[in-house]
Amino acid sequence: MKKPVIILFIVGAVAVITGALYLIVQPEKHNNAQVLSSRADEYIESQKNIDNPDWEDLQVKKGNTTASKNEGSIKNECFAFTVPFQVMSTRKGADCFVDVTIISPRGHLVAYQRKVSYANLEEDTGVTLRRKQRELYTESSHKVGNTIFIVFKKKPGDEVIYEKTAFLKQNELFVITLSAPTNRNLDKEFESILKTITFTPL
Secondary structure, three states: OHHHHHHHHHHHHHHHHHHHHHHHHHHHHHHHHHHHHHHHHHHHHHHHOOOOHHHOOOOOOEOOEOOOOOOEEEEOOOEEEEEOOEEEEEEEEOOOEEEEEEEOOOEEEEEEEEOOOOOOHHHOHHHHHHHHOOOOEEEEEEEEOOEEEEEEEEOOOOOOOEEEEEEEEOOOEEEEEEEEOOOOOOHHHHHHHHHHOEEOOO
16 A cells, blocks of 8 residues: 555655646746847847848838838039938038938948030940940930930849949039849839939039
C-alpha cells in the first residue's frame, strides 16, 4: 500500500511543479514577444528614415494609415517647377543649381541653368555623349507649348535604375534629370514636371 501512495504523491508533486513553471514562463514569453514587437517597430522606422533603395516602394501599414505623397514646389532665381513626389530635402548651389531628394521612390531630381558659348544643343557635351552611347540611351523630343526638350532615357540593364534627362537651349542651357533606383516607369511624372517649368525673365 505504501508504494502506490508514494507514487501518487510523486505524480502530484510533479504536476504542481509543472503548473507553477508554466505560469512563470508564459508571462515571460509574452513580455519577450512585446519587446521583440517593439524592436521590430523601431527597426522599421529607422529604415524608413535612411536612404535605403531596398526600402522603396514598400509601404508599411499600421491600421489604415499609409505614407502620403505631397507635391513640392521648387523655385530659385532662374526657374521653378512642381515635383509630383514627397520632397525630403532641397539643396541649392551656383549656376542656378538645385538638387531635390524625393521619397517613394527614393531618388533625386537635379536641375540647373547656365550660360554657354554655343548656339544649339548639338554642341552640348551632355547631348553628344549620350548620342554616342545609343546602346545605353534612347533619344526623343518632348514639346510643351512652343518649347521643345531633347530627352534621353537610360535603357534597362543589369542595374535597376530609372534615369531620364531633358535638355533645353533658349537664351541659356537648362538641364533637368530624374533618377531613382527603381524599376517603376516614371515617364508620366517626368513629363508632368516638364509641363510645370517656368523661367525667370533675364
